[in-house]
Amino acid sequence: MKENFQISPSLAQTIVDAAKEVIGKDINFIHLDGKVLASTDPGRVGSFHAAALQVQKKGNVVEVSGDEAFKGARKGINYPVMIDQKMLGVIGISGDPEECKSLGFLLTKITEVLIKEQMIKSVVQTLDDMRSSIVRMLIFENEKENAFMNEHLQQLQYELEERAFVAIIHLPGLNNTTSLPVKMNGVLLKQGIKLFTYLFPNQYAVIINASQYKTILQTFNSYFGPMNVSYSIGIGSIGILEELAKSYMHAKLALKYALSKKVTVCEYTKLDLEMIMENIDFQVRNDYAAKLIGELSEAEINLLHNYYNNNLSLKKTAEELFIHKNTLQYRLDKIAQKTEANPRDYHDSVKLYIALLLQTL
Numbered sequence: 001m002k003e004n005f006q007i008s009p010s011l012a013q014t015i016v017d018a019a020k021e022v023i024g025k026d027i028n029f030i031h032l033d034g035k036v037l038a039s040t041d042p043g044r045v046g047s048f049h050a051a052a053l054q055v056q057k058k059g060n061v062v063e064v065s066g067d068e069a070f071k072g073a074r075k076g077i078n079y080p081v082m083i084d085q086k087m088l089g090v091i092g093i094s095g096d097p098e099e100c101k102s103l104g105f106l107l108t109k110i111t112e113v114l115i116k117e118q119m120i121k122s123v124v125q126t127l128d129d130m131r132s133s134i135v136r137m138l139i140f141e142n143e144k145e146n147a148f149m150n151e152h153l154q155q156l157q158y159e160l161e162e163r164a165f166v167a168i169i170h171l172p173g174l175n176n177t178t179s180l181p182v183k184m185n186g187v188l189l190k191q192g193i194k195l196f197t198y199l200f201p202n203q204y205a206v207i208i209n210a211s212q213y214k215t216i217l218q219t220f221n222s223y224f225g226p227m228n229v230s231y232s233i234g235i236g237s238i239g240i241l242e243e244l245a246k247s248y249m250h251a252k253l254a255l256k257y258a259l260s261k262k263v264t265v266c267e268y269t270k271l272d273l274e275m276i277m278e279n280i281d282f283q284v285r286n287d288y289a290a291k292l293i294g295e296l297s298e299a300e301i302n303l304l305h306n307y308y309n310n311n312l313s314l315k316k317t318a319e320e321l322f323i324h325k326n327t328l329q330y331r332l333d334k335i336a337q338k339t340e341a342n343p344r345d346y347h348d349s350v351k352l353y354i355a356l357l358l359q360t361l
Contacts, residue, residue, distance in 0.1 A: 005119060007089050010245050011140045012038035015114050018200045022110065023103050026094040032056050043282040048072040052090040055080050063097045076100055079108050083115055114200060128185060130156055132197035135207050138241060139166055139248040158194045163210035166236040166247040168255045171202045191219050205248065210238045220265050232258040235267045253278060260360035277358055285358040292355040295338050303331055307343060308353055
């Protein structure tokens with residue numbers, strides 16, 4: 001194992017996000033000091049988790065049968081993260097312990113694989129390994145001055161500028177994930193992208209020079225946009241190499257918005273209100289959205305999204321939903337009754353729009 005290897009917050013977040021994608025439950029990664037390093041529930045990041053200290057003390061699995069059994073812990077199971085017989089942290093699943101037991105082996109294996117992928121080896125065998133090593137060093141470890149990285153860039157015949165950005169490509173579905181790297185590597189190289197890494201289970205992180213921003217944006221829209229399958233791409237902010245970890249986080253936020261809006265490409269720099277809302281306390285966001293639109297059905301939520309996407313046009317919304325204009329008005333009236341906010345009133349409409357945005361963050 002790499003000497004003094006530490007799990008960075010960005011790597012920990014990647015691990016919990018990937019695990020939830022497969023397992024479908026909230027996942028927490030806890031540092032050995034009991035601090036929650038990353039979580040699929042943003043409100044828990046930075047909080048204290050007493051059960052994790054018990055895992056470290058016992059060196060074994062710790063079940064939490066109730067939310068009050070350990071300070072800061074919720075019902076679920078917590079596992080030691082062991083690499084080469086060294087504990088690097090604790091990972092836990094939130095939920096009924098009996099139900100979670102069957103997922104424990106899968107969770108620990110996913111965690112182990114992702115950590116081992118991140119550990120930079122002294123000798124890299126393939127060009128794809130070199131690409132992956134460079135990207136992971138920059139977005140997970142914030143390393144710019146690294147002899148191996150500079151050597152790899154020379155071998156790849158790629159000049160990395162002082163300013164660059166990260167983009168994340170989300171591939172549709174989880175079927176045939178073992179073939180994703182083989183297929184996408186060729187696609188990315190064909191588009192002139194030389195620095196990329198595969199993120200389990202269905203994403204690619206790429207690093208691109210700032211001078212190529214407009215060109216790559218056109219490439220993403222033209223190549224991925226017309227394809228039959230639904231790809232989504234989040235583009236992070238441009239910054240110096242030491243800031244690429246931040247660009248990676250921005251790309252994740254842009255991707256989240258792209259997925260929620262079902263668009264091919266979303267640029268972080270184009271997010272305005274969404275950026276402000278992302279900084280609002282998670283519980284406050286959750287409470288506001290639940291209070292206003294929590295009683296609406298999925299069909300009603302989709303109707304509102306269509307209504308706002310069509311700039312509050314009854315005619316265009318009705319046409320897009322293949323319903324009569326009177327039917328649309330009736331459904332909007334039902335939403336007004338449920339929420340006590342009329343979508344056709346300017347001020348109420350703003351409230352509903354904000355609630356929809358908060359729900360997608």
